[in-house]
Amino acid sequence: MGAGAQRKAARSSTVSAHRADRRRKCCDSLLKRISFSAAVATAGFLFVLGVCFLHLPDPLDSAETRAVTLLIWTHPFGRYRRLPDCLALHQIEKCTLTDDWSAYLEADAVIIHHREVASGTVFLPPEPRPGAQKWIWMNYESPAHTPGLGRFDGVFNLTLSYRTDSDIFLPYGYLVPIRHTTRRNRFAQPLHAPSRSQLLRPRLLAWVISNWSESHARVAFYHQLRQYVKVDVFGRAGHPIPEDNGSGSVVRMLGQYQFYLALENSQHTDYITEKLWNAVRAGSIPVVLGPSRQNYERFMPPEAFIHVDDFPTVRALARYLLRLRRDPVRLRRHLDWRGGYSLHQPAFWTEHYCTACRAVRRNQGRTEVVRDLKQWFHS
Incomplete structure (x- = not known):
């Protein structure tokens, strides 16, 4: 080999080494950033768990507790569901739920789902409201999909939503530390860190989507990502979900995938839906697009998810996912946390109504109204 060829080979070897070193540093930097944020995230994470436990039904509600009647003004989205027995499910005594409008004058509180009154499908209850009766605004859509909020400033007494600063807070899901598992959260499902044989899964990346819109940031993100890595798409915009359309079948399907795109339809404070929690149940590592990483860290350990904002480009994210598949040690860092938690x-x-019933009991005598509902929900 001539001197020129030797120099060329040496340069090529040096460039390859530098590229490998940069890739290694990139991975290490990301994991260090996640680890560094863990201490900061812990306070917010524990706060959210504490608020969840605060609103969980309390088995110590005694027979002497004042009876509460809660009127469900309209079934959400017009779909009738049998009302739950809060005593049998959550040990909440003397909580009567009804959807009979004739009980309006006796009801301690009325739950009003936003979609129906905003669209005009159903009118608000008649004024003046009886005595100290409370009207509860309930909504689980993002602000981008919640029209007509301005009409309800000064109308409701309490808010019930996924927002952590709601009067009645109940998120789409939350983690329960194993050491705190009690009768109060007996419905939580234990999570398990994978064994060595379970660590690698046969398929790489899946996405389930029913509401496809080219105007959504998640669709634009998908178009970019699929240029670098294969994404198996399911739902109305892709392959049919095996068996039925329930969340159980989604979770079973995701059990074959290493990663799952948990992409929200819009990005707003605390708007973290079942997309994330279905991935957690399935043991897939969620790749999230929604509110900020700091917001997600109020609900999960920092290493439990991969945020698209952690990377300068979509291509860099794709490379990271492929690299994790070849590096079980780094892959395990995203999954080992599971051994310490259950998921609820x-x-x-049903649980929303029972949680509201308990909150009404705690807020008896409160009569002030939410004066800036739109400003608060969009904040």
Whole structure:
């Protein structure tokens, strides 16, 4: 080999080494950033867990507790569901739920789902409201999909939503530390860190989407990502979900995938839906697009998810996912946290009604109204 060829080979070897070193540093930098944020995230994470536990039904509610009647003004989205027995499900005594409008004058509180009154499908209850009766605004859509908020400033007494600063806070899901698992959270499902044989899964990356819109940031993100890595798309915009369309079948399907795109339809404070929690149940590592990393860290350990904002480009994210598949040690860092937690996903809408019933009891005598509902929800 001539001197020129030797120099060329040496340069090529040096460039390859530098590239490998940069890739290694990139991975290490990301993991260090995640680890560094862990201490900062812990306070917010524990705060959210504490608020969740605060609103969980309390098995110590005694027979002497004042009876509460809660009127469900309209079934969300017009879909009738049998009202739950809060005593049997959550040990909340003397909580009567009804959807009979004739009980309006006797009801201690009325739950009003935003979609129906905003669209005009159903009118608000008649004024003046009886005595100290409370009207509860309930909504689980993002601000981008919640029209007509300005009409309800000064109308409601309490808010019930996924926002941590709601009067009645109940998120789409939350983690329960194993050491805190009690009768109060007996519905939580234990999570398990994978064994060595379970660490690598046969398929790489999946996405389930039913509401496809080219105007959504998540669709634009997908178009970029698929240039660098294969994404298996399911739902109305892709392959049919095996068996049925329930969340159980989604979770079973995701059990084959290493990563899952948990991409929200819009990005707003605390708007973190079942997309994330289905991935957690399935043991897939969620790749999230929604509110900021700091916001997600209020609900999960920092290493439990991969945020698209952690990377300068979509290509860099794709490279990281492929690199994790070849590096079980780094892959495990995203999954080992699971051994310390269970996951609770509140049942829509039964748990929401029972949680509201307990909150009404705690807020008896409160009569002030939410004066800036739109400003608060968009904040």
